[in-house]
Every structure is written in structure tokens, then in C-alpha cells.
Amino acid sequence: MAEKDDTPPRQILWELARIKRFPAVIDGTVVLAGDEHDRIEIQFDFRTDQLLDGVPDAPILDVEPIRLIYQTLDAVGRRAPWVHSGRADFPRDLPHLNPTADDDPAWLCLARSGVQAIYDRTGIEGVLLRLSDWLADAKIGALSDDGWDPVPLGFSKNWAFGYLDAKALQTHAESLPQGGYAFLSAHVRIGNGQDVLLRADTPIIDTADETKRKAAKHEMLNGPPPGSPFGAAIPVIFCWPEQSRIDHVPRFNRWRDMKSLKVGLQEAGLWGAAEEAAVTVGLYFGDSSPKVRVPDKLPNDRRAFVLVVGLWRPSPLDPTIAGLAENETARSLELRAFYLERGSSVDDCWAIGTTVRDLIGLAPATADTLSAVSGEKPLPSPLIIGAGALGSAFLNYASRGGTRAIRVIDEDYFLPHNVARHQADLFYVRERKSEIARDLVQLRSEDASVAARSEDVLLLSTETLDAEIKAAEVVIDLTAEPQVRSRLSHRRWSARPIVRSEVFHKGRLGVTFITETGAPQTLACLYHQLIALHHQEPVIRAWLEYEQSRTFKDEELLVGFGCRSLTTRMPAYKVDAHASTAFAFAKSRLGETSEPAVLLHEIDEHGLTKETRVIEPEPVHAFKNVADLRNWRVVVVQSALDAMHSQREQNSPSETGGYLYGVIDEATSDIYVLYASPEPPGSKAGPSRIDLARSGRTGQERAFIRRTFNRIGVVGTWHSHPNSSATASETDRQTLDRFVDQDAQRGLPTLMAITGVSADRFYVLEPDDALD
Numbered sequence: 001m002a003e004k005d006d007t008p009p010r011q012i013l014w015e016l017a018r019i020k021r022f023p024a025v026i027d028g029t030v031v032l033a034g035d036e037h038d039r040i041e042i043q044f045d046f047r048t049d050q051l052l053d054g055v056p057d058a059p060i061l062d063v064e065p066i067r068l069i070y071q072t073l074d075a076v077g078r079r080a081p082w083v084h085s086g087r088a089d090f091p092r093d094l095p096h097l098n099p100t101a102d103d104d105p106a107w108l109c110l111a112r113s114g115v116q117a118i119y120d121r122t123g124i125e126g127v128l129l130r131l132s133d134w135l136a137d138a139k140i141g142a143l144s145d146d147g148w149d150p151v152p153l154g155f156s157k158n159w160a161f162g163y164l165d166a167k168a169l170q171t172h173a174e175s176l177p178q179g180g181y182a183f184l185s186a187h188v189r190i191g192n193g194q195d196v197l198l199r200a201d202t203p204i205i206d207t208a209d210e211t212k213r214k215a216a217k218h219e220m221l222n223g224p225p226p227g228s229p230f231g232a233a234i235p236v237i238f239c240w241p242e243q244s245r246i247d248h249v250p251r252f253n254r255w256r257d258m259k260s261l262k263v264g265l266q267e268a269g270l271w272g273a274a275e276e277a278a279v280t281v282g283l284y285f286g287d288s289s290p291k292v293r294v295p296d297k298l299p300n301d302r303r304a305f306v307l308v309v310g311l312w313r314p315s316p317l318d319p320t321i322a323g324l325a326e327n328e329t330a331r332s333l334e335l336r337a338f339y340l341e342r343g344s345s346v347d348d349c350w351a352i353g354t355t356v357r358d359l360i361g362l363a364p365a366t367a368d369t370l371s372a373v374s375g376e377k378p379l380p381s382p383l384i385i386g387a388g389a390l391g392s393a394f395l396n397y398a399s400r401g402g403t404r405a406i407r408v409i410d411e412d413y414f415l416p417h418n419v420a421r422h423q424a425d426l427f428y429v430r431e432r433k434s435e436i437a438r439d440l441v442q443l444r445s446e447d448a449s450v451a452a453r454s455e456d457v458l459l460l461s462t463e464t465l466d467a468e469i470k471a472a473e474v475v476i477d478l479t480a481e482p483q484v485r486s487r488l489s490h491r492r493w494s495a496r497p498i499v500r501s502e503v504f505h506k507g508r509l510g511v512t513f514i515t516e517t518g519a520p521q522t523l524a525c526l527y528h529q530l531i532a533l534h535h536q537e538p539v540i541r542a543w544l545e546y547e548q549s550r551t552f553k554d555e556e557l558l559v560g561f562g563c564r565s566l567t568t569r570m571p572a573y574k575v576d577a578h579a580s581t582a583f584a585f586a587k588s589r590l591g592e593t594s595e596p597a598v599l600l601h602e603i604d605e606h607g608l609t610k611e612t613r614v615i616e617p618e619p620v621h622a623f624k625n626v627a628d629l630r631n632w633r634v635v636v637v638q639s640a641l642d643a644m645h646s647q648r649e650q651n652s653p654s655e656t657g658g659y660l661y662g663v664i665d666e667a668t669s670d671i672y673v674l675y676a677s678p679e680p681p682g683s684k685a686g687p688s689r690i691d692l693a694r695s696g697r698t699g700q701e702r703a704f705i706r707r708t709f710n711r712i713g714v715v716g717t718w719h720s721h722p723n724s725s726a727t728a729s730e731t732d733r734q735t736l737d738r739f740v741d742q743d744a745q746r747g748l749p750t751l752m753a754i755t756g757v758s759a760d761r762f763y764v765l766e767p768d769d770a771l772d
Helices: 010-021 116-139 166-175 210-222 258-267 271-285 367-374 389-400 416-420 433-444 462-470 482-487 523-531 538-549 572-589 638-651 699-707 730-745
Strands: 031-034 040-047 063-070 082-085 160-163 180-190 196-199 233-240 302-312 333-343 355-362 382-385 405-409 449-453 474-477 497-504 509-516 597-603 609-615 620-623 633-637 657-665 670-676 684-686 689-691 713-720 750-755 760-765
Touching: 010 040, 010 116, 040 116, 063 116, 160 333, 166 233, 166 302, 166 333, 180 210, 180 271, 180 302, 210 233, 210 271, 233 271, 258 271, 271 302, 367 389, 382 389, 389 405, 389 433, 389 497, 389 572, 405 433, 433 449, 482 523, 497 572, 509 523, 509 538, 509 572, 523 538, 523 597, 523 657, 523 670, 538 597, 572 597, 572 609, 620 638, 620 760, 633 638, 633 750, 633 760, 638 657, 638 670, 638 713, 638 750, 657 699, 670 713, 670 750
Parallel strands: 160 196, 160 355, 233 302, 382 405, 382 474, 405 449, 474 497, 633 670, 713 750
Antiparallel strands: 031 040, 040 063, 063 082, 180 196, 180 233, 302 333, 333 355, 497 509, 509 597, 597 609, 620 633, 657 670, 657 713, 684 689, 750 760
């Protein structure tokens, strides 16, 4: 008969080989064993840092016995082992020990989030390296040099979970440095298997305030408001020692049952406060008995209360932990919560038979928590105009990233077809999009607020819209309306950063503009500057050519993407691709620079990003002289001015001139000049006069008109004064007379620019207007 093969499985042999090879593991001490729970255990002696040899009264020996415990045979090589000390007298008062029973080996907490991530990345060698560092820090008492880490929770299947506002508790204790106790209330929800979830993030009840005391008693007697998923209300006792009592001992890892809890409270100097608080809570919120009586029985016919204990530590809790007080003194209070439950017939809340369960304090989904988890600063409080597909995506990102205050303007309704792209669902059909925005934000952040205005932004009064802009830190326009782009370009608004994001070309091109309200480079100006880049940006050329070739009977709203079009076909993931890129661009720019910028985000027909580029538009000059311009503002790109200057110098001493191409925005009284043509063929020029031939006769003009598909046209003329100032002469007036009547028939003003020796000057004439 063949003998039984006792050779360990391959993964154990590999693990043993790696352990034996680690420098700090002493040769010949590695032993493979099992335990009474069928777990795999590897034991060895581990040499601690030799440079620290001979540290007086060191809690760590020069050679420490170590036990690595794997849950099962299959866990070896896949799951990180538990790292225990191999000596019975290992000091239990060190920080960074996992809670265990007194007769179990000390369990080392090598990393706050566990060592599995280390094991996944670097194997058992990484765990042993972390162990070496841990023992070295413990040897010289430096385990808390980077801040006090909370005492780890024990591994239990009997946890309770609850929302706790740790910051509020720490801040309250700091305000009362003499120590003491306080009360809160918690609503309980008990699920399948007696799982317990509590809401205990309520304001602290001031028992000296009769109104607050009566309100709390009413809450505990009457339960939660209708519709709440939580049931009975129970009291919460919070106690903490005087601030001068600094505790270096991680006491919480020994508190496992009522007996050890009472002993621990006594050792921490808190038993008197806890006992007095229990009597007081019984007097105020139960009956006159000196025992705690919770009026409402829990669904499982038990009585319960929550005990929250604070201990002052020698240093603030690690600053990487979210949800705690910013103040270092307050942050030095470590908190631990317990859910204590007993039979309904037991009056003594400290009875030995009372069940003690660790209560894991969940940070509520507040703006601070969401910002901390996101790992970045929230978007500055925005005014979002348009809460459709793009708008709801922006609201989603902003609220999940910790933005606390949001304003929304949108008059539109949510219709069934909107479900294809909007963040909302069928529940909201026929509701106002602005009000849906409020609901969606408040479903994601407990303290976020949305000021919703269900009105058409184009019809809001100037005073109302300016008040909305003033109330925000940034304005974000996510409508598909070109008229909104124009209205937000008016120079009357309070100065705020402004973002507009649009989607064109059947979803292939996303464009995001960033500038400032009231600045010369308005949203409208940036839009027209973008069109003028047709000749050097293939993606813009493709978009314009596509729109030029389509009709309004096609499947897409030509001027941009918006849910106002019932027939616009685009999946939500393409909207999200553009929205997430635009949001990231806005976040990266806001607060860092006031310079205008344009983001182009191109995706292919599958929704995959092809290219993302930031365009820094060329600078502009704004001319605002009221006497010359009749309250119009003329915004001219630098290249147009350069062309005028160059032509003046080349043709001196004769005058020269040409035509100005751009856009006239009557709603904002702005004229955008994007191109200055050269002198057209057939013009007659002399030292003091020029008669311009018709426009559109130069090759440059024809190319400009062709590549912009007539979106940018003639808005005026320019000419030079090669040896004098830019002041208009009588001859200039006669030249203008030819254009005023023509422009008046089109309902447009007449623009004339003069470039002189040392300056440029622009004039605007209305019908029957005259130059001074």
C-alpha cells in the first residue's frame, strides 16, 4: 500500500520559501502548524531593528515570536494572514492592536485598512516589511507620531451600525473641558436577522432647556415621523473626561461585554458620569424611576440605549480620517459607540446580561463627507441654468462631490422621452426639471440645498437674474438655447466666472466655454471666435459642414443638443462622456485663472474619446467710448487690429482700408469684429481719401466667408490715417453716408474704424445719426 504524501500544497511551500528568505526571519525557526479551527498557521522568530538594540524599557524584544494565521488552506497565497504575537506577555497597552479576548494572542494592526492591499501588491514580503516597521516604531514608542489612530474595531458578526456626527460630538466636548455627559436621541431600524441601524446624528439635547427636553421626550414617546424607515426612538448617552486627562492606553480594544465595559469605564474615570447620565436620562425621558426606562419597546421586544464614550488622546486623530473636527484639540477626542440591549423586563441598563454590541459610526452623506471621499474641493456654489441631460449630469457630479448650495433655473417639464438621457426616472414625468434637480441633489447629500426657480431665464427681469448671479459663485449655462448664450453675454451682470457647455454634430463634438460675466470676451464672443477657427480646426470644420448640409427636418436640433428636441437621437453615455469632461475642465479652471478658454472634446460614433484639447482664444480689445459708439461696445480680436496696422504701414503715405467681418448682437449692444480684410480691388486711394470697392472681392474675404458658411458677415469698414490721428474727418463722414442708408434698411448700425499713427478709433452710426 502506498504511503500517504504529507508534502504541503504548492502555495504553502511557496509562502514558506518567501518567509524563510526574508532577512529578519531567523533561520531554522519557521514552523508550519494547524490549530483547533482548521486554520493554517506559520510560526517563526522575527529579528527587530538592530539599530534600536538596547532601548531601555522597550516593549518590544530584540527577537519577537510571530504567528501568521490563514483562515483556510485555500487562503494561503490569496488572502493576507492575520499577524499575531507569539508570546503571552506581549504588552496589551500598545496602540495599533486589534481587539481580542484576554486569553487570545495579541493581534497586531499593521495598517488601518488592513494588509490585504499590501499583500495583493507585494505578497507576504510586503506584509513582513510592514511588520518590521511596526515593531521598530513600537520599540521606541513612535506608533502614534503621525497622529493617533483610532483603536480598531473587533471582528464581529454582531455589529450595530449607526449615523453619528462625530464632528459635533468632538466640538461639544471641547467646549466643556471640565468633562461631563450629554444626550442625543436615536431612531432604530431593525432588519432581517436583527441587524440594527440607528440614526443618532441629531443635535445634542440640552436638558437645562425645558423646550428641547420636552421635544426630545415627545420624540421618544411618539416615534419617528410618518413615512420614516426608522422605528422607535432610544436615548443616546455621550460622556467624556476632563480635557487634562490624557489617555495613552487603547482601552477600547478590551471592552467586549457588560463586565469589561463597566471595568473599562471605571479605569477611564467615566463610570460616575455614565451612571449619573443613565439616571438622568431615566428621569427626563422615562418615568421617575432611577433606572433607564425606554417607553417604546423595540420590534424584537427589547430595550436599548446607545453609549458613546470619548477619551482624550496625546495627539489629534490622523488628519486623513474624514468626518472629524478640524480643530486639533477637538480632534484629539477619540470616540467609541456601543449599542446596549436587554430584555424588556430588565430595568437596570447596566445589568450583566445586557448585550454589548460595537456600534460602527457611519459618517452621514453630508457635503463634507462627500468632498472628503471624492478627494477634492467641491465645485464653488453654482447657478445652473438648464437642468436637462447635461444639467442633471452636472448636478449629479457637483452634489456627489460635496457642493452644498446650488441654484437652478429651468422652466421646462420632464417628459417621458427625457428618461433616455436625464438622471431622473419615470417617477418624475410631468414634474418641473428645476424641482427634480432639488430632489435629486437632496437624495444624495443630506445638507445640500437647491434653490429652484421654474422660470424661463430669457424672460426673467434684469434685476432678478442679476440677483441670482450675485447669489452664486459661478454661473453654468447648460441650455441648448443660443439666445441664453447671448443674454448671459450682456455686460450688465455682476462679475462671476461663467461656464457654458454644448454638444454638436450628432453628439460627436462637445464644446465648453469659460470666461467671466461682463468681460469683453463673452460667451457669444468665444462662440464666434471658435467658428472663425474653422480653417485650422478640422473638428470645427466637420461640425459646420455637417450643419450646413442638413435641414431642420433632420433628426437633430441643429444649433446644439438639448432635450427640447423630441427627435434628437443620442444615448445617455455620450452625454455623460461630454458632461464629465466638461465638468472636470470647469473644476480645473475655476479659481485658478480668469483667462477665457475653450475645451473641444471629440468622440467617435461609439462614444469613445478621440481627442480633448484646450484652446486659448486670441486676446481681444474692447472699445467703449460712449460719444463715438452710441452705447455700443465694439470687441475686436487682436489679429484684426494687427491686420489694420500692417496694411496702414505698407500703404503709407496713401490711405488704405477694407471691410470688418464679425457679428452684431443687438440684444447686448455688442459688435464682435473677428477679421479685417485687405483693400478690395478697384478701390481708389490717396493721401487723404479712400473710396472702397465692394466687399467680398479679395481671395482672403472669399475664403473667410466660405469657411464660416456665412455665419460671420460684414459689420463695417476700416481705413487708415497714415500720418495723422484716428479722428473722423468730413471726408470720412461723406464715405459713411453711402453705408448708413444701406445698413438702416437691414435694421443694423453702421460701424467704421480708423487706425491712426498712435491709436485706433471706432465709430457707430445709427440712421439719421451724425458724427460730432
